[in-house]
Amino acid sequence: MTKKEFLKELRLSLKNEADKEEIINYYDELIDEATLNGEIESQFIDRLGPIDDIIKQMDKTPYKKRENKSVEVVKKTTSKVSRLLLETLIMSGYALLMVVSFSFIVGGGFQTVKSVSHMGNASTNEVMIYYIGEMIFTIGLCLMGIGLMWYANAAFRKSIRKIKTIANEEEK
Known part of the structure; x- marks a missing residue:
């Protein structure tokens, strides 16, 4: 899946979320940062997990305190790429x-x-x-x-x- 497809699907899944644009921008920057650090876009997006899971995790946690697995993936990947x-x-x-x-x-x-x-x-x-x-x-x-x-x-x-x-x- 490309970044454009992922963000489009995420936008559709968020429907009436109050922080919709902020969330879209967050994932847009997250994917950009990962690709700048040498990640392959489609592989990184696959590791973020299904959009339904991301949405479910957002529902469980207030937006300001969200720490989903995509953040963990970026931290580990960036650290590993930097060390290499x-x-x-x-x-x-x-x-x-x-x-x-x-x-x-x-x-x-x-x-x-x-x-x-x-x-x-x-x-x-x-x-x-x-x-x-x-x-x-x-x-x-x-x-x-x-x-x-x-x-x-x-x-x-x-x-x-x-x-x-x-x-x-x-x-x-």
């Missing part, structure tokens, strides 16, 4: 850290090889000392890259597990 988006963003940061780590490893490795090859052609001790210092620095870059890669990989895997946990959460 946040965790995905964090995971993207770890992926970027892995790329930077890889560049440290590759750059440091190539520079180390270059330093070793130039040491053989060094004409003076000062030049030899320069290449040894450069080699130590580039080996340090490689080791730092390996450490960052190890950390980013572990954190990335933890994020994947967390996303799976959030996605598989049962509605309570």
Whole structure:
């Protein structure tokens, strides 16, 4: 069912309800908010339940204090979507850290090889000392890259597990 169909059916079902327009606006905004948060409109409307049930629940509770299951659904869905988006963003940061780590490893490795090859052609001790210092620095870059890669990989895997946990959460 589309939002337009749902609101039309709700309008017809409310008949002479005093707060009819306020209720229609409430559900209109509720559906808009859910779709903005990544929900599929028709699936969200299905989860709100049959309009007859919504009307029955309204009859039992004064309008100002109404807390029907649609509000609960929006709260749970919004929370879940927000947590998934946040965790995905964090995971993207770890992926970027892995790329930077890889560049440290590759750059440091190539520079180390270059330093070793130039040491053989060094004409003076000062030049030899320069290449040894450069080699130590580039080996340090490689080791730092390996450490960052190890950390980013572990954190990335933890994020994947967390996303799976959030996605598989049962509605309570």
